[in-house]
Amino acid sequence: MNQHLKHILDFINEAKHLSEDEKVALLKSVKSADKDLLISEFKLERTEKVKRTTAILLEETIEELEQKRKAIEDSNDALQKSLKELKATQSQLIQSEKMASLGELTAGIAHEIQNPLNFVNNFSEVSKELLEEMLEEIQNGDMEEVDAIAKDVIQNLEKINHHGKRADGIVKGMLQHSRTSSGTKEDTDINVLVDEYLRLAYHGLRAKDKSFNATLQTHLDDNIKTINIAPQDIGRVVLNLITNAFYAVTERKKESKEEFQPMVIVTTERNPSLEGGQEGVKISVKDNGNGIPQKVLDKIFQPFFTTKPTGQGTGLGLSLSYDIIKAHGGEIKVTTKENQGTTFIISLPTNKNA
Ligand SMILES: Nc1ncnc2c1ncn2[C@@H]1O[C@H](COP(=O)(O)OP(=O)(O)O)[C@@H](O)[C@H]1O
Numbered sequence: 001m002n003q004h005l006k007h008i009l010d011f012i013n014e015a016k017h018l019s020e021d022e023k024v025a026l027l028k029s030v031k032s033a034d035k036d037l038l039i040s041e042f043k044l045e046r047t048e049k050v051k052r053t054t055a056i057l058l059e060e061t062i063e064e065l066e067q068k069r070k071a072i073e074d075s076n077d078a079l080q081k082s083l084k085e086l087k088a089t090q091s092q093l094i095q096s097e098k099m100a101s102l103g104e105l106t107a108g109i110a111h112e113i114q115n116p117l118n119f120v121n122n123f124s125e126v127s128k129e130l131l132e133e134m135l136e137e138i139q140n141g142d143m144e145e146v147d148a149i150a151k152d153v154i155q156n157l158e159k160i161n162h163h164g165k166r167a168d169g170i171v172k173g174m175l176q177h178s179r180t181s182s183g184t185k186e187d188t189d190i191n192v193l194v195d196e197y198l199r200l201a202y203h204g205l206r207a208k209d210k211s212f213n214a215t216l217q218t219h220l221d222d223n224i225k226t227i228n229i230a231p232q233d234i235g236r237v238v239l240n241l242i243t244n245a246f247y248a249v250t251e252r253k254k255e256s257k258e259e260f261q262p263m264v265i266v267t268t269e270r271n272p273s274l275e276g277g278q279e280g281v282k283i284s285v286k287d288n289g290n291g292i293p294q295k296v297l298d299k300i301f302q303p304f305f306t307t308k309p310t311g312q313g314t315g316l317g318l319s320l321s322y323d324i325i326k327a328h329g330g331e332i333k334v335t336t337k338e339n340q341g342t343t344f345i346i347s348l349p350t351n352k353n354a
């Protein structure tokens, strides 16, 4: 029993002025007080215990949370790393697609360079002969003739220079195509770009396959002055659309028994009605190939999707094209009809704030 209660108990027992009944009643109260006290003590102890276990649990939880935080941090690091790797792989892929399309261009480039080279060779030979003639005329003293020949030679040299520059331009363009694009935009004559790639692609194919023949049509809108684009990137998009179109018409030609005339039409147009009344240009590449079946159509913009045999397609052309057009704030759309052909349409906004 509690020490203080015991004192009170003794005090009551010895009290002389209290009756027996009063003592019994008081003793009963004291005992019940003692019982209450015991219960309270017990409860207090229990609460203490609960408090201690809660503290332990809390500590454990904190530790667990810390471990989880570390795990998240680790997986975050791993994610960052794989993101970096992914980016590296992506740029490698872009490079390999570029190399593949460069392969397609090589024959066309050789063909395009052959023409200016022929000019340079012929005109330099002719000029040499002219100069020999001039020497004779100098000895003859016919200054009038000397004068005329000199003027001819000057004209020839101008032509040689002109064609030399043309070859130079073609080689530079090729080098630019294979280089990693900086994505820098510059004012570009889209009609010249489209025309150049169309010719390179066509002659490239012809060089590989002499029997290849297609009607080429260009409808280039003279109202387009220059547009601000990354020329290498848009050039690659156009080239891919054109090579895809040539491939499609060639396939159809191979399959068709009856007379079939392959046709590819490239069109540029200024200020078509773009969404939201934006100013812009539209570039379309239309072919009369086999068209694209619906279940293929759903996938053509996916990276690595190709229906071409191994070695002929990378499946990256349209996925890269999509990215490039998107980066220009534009759109790429396709309409197709089985056994009739396909049209790819690129819209590029040209307002400054686009
Ligand atoms: N003009 C087209 N006509 C028919 N099919 C096309 C045409 N353009 C693209 N395709 C389809 O889209 C696929 C993906 O094209 P692309 O991304 O350029 O890759 P690749 O040319 O390497 O196959 C092609 O394999 C082909 O099935």
Ligand SMILES: [Mg+2]
Binding pocket: 240, 243, 244, 317, 318
């Ligand atoms: Mg392609």
